[in-house]
Amino acid sequence: MPLPIRQMVGSIHGIPKLRQITNLNSHRRAAELLNSIPEPEPTRTSSVHETPAAHSPYLSSPNPDPEEAPLEAQEFSRYLLARSLFDTREYDRCAAVFLPESMLASIVDSKADPITSMTPKGKGRARSSGGRAVGSGPDPGAALPRLSQKSLFLALYAKVISGEKRRDEDAEMVMGPHDLGTVGNKQLVLVSRYLNAWFEERATPDGDVIGSQGWLEYLYGMVLAKEKNNEKAMEYLIRSVHLFPMNWGCWLEMASLISRVEDLNRIAKHLPQNIVSFIFHIHASLELFQQGPSLANSLDQLLEVFPTSSFLLTCNALLSYHAKDFVVAEQHFSRLLSLHPYRLDSLDHYSNILYVMGMRPKLAFLAHLCSNVDRFRPESCVVVGNYYSLLSQHEKAVQYFRRALTLDRTCLSAWTLMGHEYVELKNTHAAIESYRRAVDVNRRDYRAWYGLGQTYEMLEMHTYALWYYKKAAGIRPWDGKMWLAVGSCLERMDRHRDGIKALKRALLADAYYDAGSSFGSGGDVPGARGAGGQMDPDTLLSIANMYAQLGEVDEAKSYMELCLAQEDGGAGETDDRRFTESIAIHNDSPPGSDDGREGGGRGTGGGGEGEGTGVTQATSKARMWLARHALEGEDYVTASRLATELCEDGTEVEEAKAILREARARIDGGPS
Known part of the structure; x- marks a missing residue:
């Protein structure tokens, strides 16, 4: 039987x-x-x-x-x-097969260490001949059961998943009155203590664990990361990828702990040298919003080996997306969708691109496709939410973003986009809470930091707004929109000298933003560069006005003239020292991000090859300021010419006529 x-x-x-x-x-x-x-009972002839x-x-x-x-x-x-x-999905029953609750509780209680953050190398702790730390004093009757690593991993991982499931069940409705985001996984402490005891039993004096397969290191690192013990978690995760480099989940946990490019470069020398590590470096760089020729070349090399890899094709599309080259990014995502029509991963980013470009038919098709494949995937809900946002049906958009968060409360896109929708609905309190929850999920999300600054600026709380804008600019130091927000906020706080530095940095940044960017749900974006690459007249006007407030008239005049020159696309003599002085280049700025690599039919800024912006409100104000300045400086010919142009443009005609009459009167030598 x-x-x-x-x-x-x-x-x-x-x-x-x-x-x-x-x-x-x-x-x-x-x-x-x-x-x-x-x-069956073991026989005498059976061997151990x-x-x-x-x-x-x-x-x-x-x-x-x-x-x-x-x-x-x-x-x-x-x-x-x-x-x-x-x-x-009977996780508690799964764990109880190897670790019944009573056994697990007794083991953990006997081995509870008051110093849980101690490093695994056991610094300063003597060990007995059996490998157990002297002085820990565990009860001999509560020794760890003799289980294989395979079974132990399954049991403890089931405990972690059980805690995650119970946490989601205990949490309130998303953004409800009692949803504070403070519900935690109650199984983490138990699993952490058990694994700590397991490693202490088997660790050698130098900290190595003989015979380990890497899975328990991965689980312990994941638990430590959830407990915010990032340094120790990274140590165990690095051990795991050395023992079993094909565990991509471990690489993803490592990527979630890296917040700066310096951190990535620091741990890179401790990683194994193989193709998985190479792929991880590309993925982590994209998570840090890096761009540049070196990263593109690395992706091209991998695509030569794996030409139809859905993951690598997604990385290629995201590279263009982070560079704000939406046309190329849309083409990459379109090809990816044709190759893998039932793959929903990262399609929320594709929907953002279609939203920004205003491609309503394509976004409608994508929403229909995702709903047919799996309407209960967070990515599908985000895509449908973006579609309703494009239709200006913001209440329905919020409903779908909430549905995505009900399915996965760590869905970063849903938190950030829901914050944008609440901004459109003028619900600033809910918008701030949404952005804060997005930051809790991923502190590298510059869009959430920017959204917080934007919301506080709407509330005229400029000190708070400036702090959040600076956080966003620190994550994206070569993003002109971030520095434009910092400079505008400083201008409102009457900190003109610092505001000038920030706006000059915005002029140097080689970034392209179109109206209705992914930060908001539409409308004109101040500071957006045109496709021809001209400098933004509003930014130049703001710099000139701040120089005027500081009493530096010559500098103000230079930037007013530069602003006026944007009408016909001729930047004139754009003296670089005017807006390169006092600008500290960040060390983590991506190399080559300002070399015009993106292409795609857009200019690289600063040149006179474009067609110009034409007459705008900013250039009209600059022309009026120059006319008044010329009149005060007794340059009546220039004042007359500028006033005549103002009359032709139909901007502030009455004041322009007054300047024109006075200038002609002075030229004729008569009374004003």
Whole structure:
């Protein structure tokens, strides 16, 4: 009787074709029957180090480790049951197969260390001959059970997932009156203490764990990261990728802990040198919003090896997206969608691009496609929310963003975009809370920092707005929009000298923003560069006005003339020292980000090759200021010419006529 049941369960879990035609409940029932059979008593001839085949001939790939192999073989039946329970999302039952709650609680309580943040290398702690730290004083009766690493990982990982599930169940409705975002995973402390005890038992004096396979290091690093112990978490995650580099989940955990380019460069020398590490470096750079020829060349090299890889094609599209080259990014995403029409990953970014470019038919098609593939994926809800936002149906957009967050409360795009919608609905309190929750999910999200600054600026709380704008500019130091926001805020705070420096930095930044960027839900964006690459007249006018407020008339006049020159696209003599002085270039600025690599039919700024902006409100104000200045400086010919141009443009005609009459009177030598 036992052999046919064992054969049935082994075949179900070992043969892919049969697994495809059986459901999860069949697995679970067969595994339960298998585990209900009493285990045979060991005979005197049985060896401690028997091969896995001696216990179960149905393990397809036995562990070569002589200590782990017999444990895995002995636990084979229970492992099948635990795996079946995990697949059916019965996580507590899965963990209890190997670690019953009573056993786990007694072990953790006996090994609880008051200093939980101690490094795993055991600095300053002597160890006994058995490897256990002297002075920890565990109860001998509460020793860790002898389990294989494979089974232990499954049990403890099920505990973590169980805690995540219960946390989501205990959380209130998204953005509801009691949703404070403070509900945590109560299983993390238990799992962390158990793993800490496990590593202490097996660690050598130099901190290495002999015979470790890397999975428990990955789990411990993930738990430590959730507990905000980032330095120790990174140490264990690096150990894990050295032991098992193909665990992409571990690489993703490492990427979530890297907040600056310096951090990425610092840990790069400690990583294994293989193709997975190379891919990780590209992914982490994109997560930090980096761009440049070197990153593009690295992606091209990988695409030569994996030309149809959906992940690498997505990275290529995101590279153009971060560079604000929306035309090329849209083309990449369109090709990706044609190759992988049922893949929903990163399509929320594609919907942002279509939204910015105003491609309503394509966005409608994308929303319909995502809803047909899986309407209960967070990405699908974000795409549909963007579509309703483009239709100016902001209440419906908020509804779909909330639905995305109900499915996944760590969906960064949903938090940020919902903040934009609340700004459109004039609900500043909800907008601030949405942006704050986005920052809690990912502190590298410059869009959320910018949104917080924008919202506080709407409330005329300029000190708060300036702080958040600076955070956004620190993450995107080569983004002109960030520096434009900083400079405008400083101008309103009458800090003109600092405001001039920030606006000059905005002029230098090689970034392109179109009206209705991803920061908001539409409308004109002040400071947007035209496709021809001219400098922004509003920015130049603001710099000139601040120089005028400081009494530096000559500098003010120079920038007024530069502003006026943008009408016909001729920047004139753009003396670089005027807006390059006193600008500290950030060390983490991406190399080559200002070399016009993006292409795509747009200019690279500063030249006179464009057609010009034509007459704008900013250039008319600059012309009026120059006319008054010329009149005060007794340059009546220039004043007359500028006033005549103002009359032709139809801007401030009455005042322009007054200047014109006075200038002509002075030229004729008569009374004014």
